Amino acid sequence: MIADAPPGAVDRRTLVGVVGASLLAGCAATGATNRPLAGGSACLPPVRAREDRLIRQVVGLRPFRPSGFVVREASFGDKRLVHNYGHGGAGITLSWGSSRLATNIGLPGHRGAVAVIGAGVMGLTTARLVQEAGYPVTLYAKALPPETTSNIAGGQWYPSLLYRRSRLTPAFTAQLKAAAAYAYQRFQIMVGDDYGVRWMTNYQLSDSPPSESAKDELLASMLPENRALPAGAMGFGSPYVSQWSGMLIEPPRFLRAMLRDIRVAGGEVEIRDFADPSQIADLPERLIFNCTGLGARDLFGDTELQPMRGQLAVLMPQPEVDYAYETAGGAYMFSRSDGVLLGGTADLGDWSLDPDPETTRRLIRLHAGIANAMRCA
Secondary structure, eight states, X not given: OOOSBOSSOOOHHHXXXXXXXXXXXXXXXXXXXXXXXXXXXXXXXXXXXXXXXXXXXXXXXXXXXXXXXXXXXXXXXTEEEEEEEOOGGGHHHHHHHHHHHHHHHHSTTOOSOEEEEOOSHHHHHHHHHHHHTTOOEEEEESOOTTSXXXXXXXXXXXXXXXXXXXXXXXHHHHHHHHHHHHHHHHXXXXXXXXXXXXXXXXXXXXXXXXXXXXXXXXXXXXXXXOEXXXXXXXXXXXXEEEEEEEEEEOHHHHHHHHHHHHHHTTOEEEEOOOSSHHHHHTSSOSEEEEOOGGGHHHHXXXXXXXXXXXXXXXXXXXTTOOEEEEETTSOEEEEETTEEEEEOOOEETOOOOSOOHHHHHHHHHHHHHHHHTOOOO
């Protein structure tokens, strides 16, 4: 699991190349066989990580803040403004919980219509909570799903790339725990094909004994079946393997269903790109939730916000691969109905949305190495 962002600038393009080289040593990219393990159990079906199975390359910019995500009320003339942004790689994971913290600040005592700015996962969950509390809502956004950053997310339920450990404070720790706890419960009641939420076994692969992070301790009650496995378990070639069970949220399905729910419940949706705060101040609503993600940097002058670029190589779906894994170096594989996602990049300060073909090739080689290292005792 990727617990925290490293203290320095993150560049997993380099990391992917280094880790991939060690994993690929002596491995041909032909695919592992699914032979029985000693004792009668079976190896997991390996990912067929080949360039001829590539169906798309996508890039998203995570809104990263070293001190963590913002949920607070801000002075805004004669209106009330509540910020809810800066969730790094944990936007999907924390969405319901962070939005609940925001609505708990803004809604008490309010009367009348509500505005939500931004139609990523944070804006959609905020809008639905506003509706559930009985208020009319208008969602203002420059783009709607599937054209949002949230659509690029992998969707694993686990807060990752969220803060810099040296900036962790007791107040933020409490905020994170509260957001995670509510989101964890909320996603459970949405399990099913309609919202694209399901339970999945996750494996952590490492060359050395894993150490528990502060966040793992914080979220211990939300990581069921968390345990170390014997060396070679499930056929993985890594000397240290552990597992835990978690939810996988498929963003294309989830975001589409959420936007539908908002509209069915009477919510208004208006396409609008705000160039400066004065345009937001001119809205008719007296209460406004800012869920603009990385856009808050320019709109509200939050220069702590930085893009953390992530690139994914998506392979053709493999329905038999019903698990996820992550290496200690941050490379990961999530198997979804719309494809097998191969990731592991986090380029801090990089604003480019153009996929890098060499990064895609490295990702495929890296995950081919993991697949080809799978052996049965």
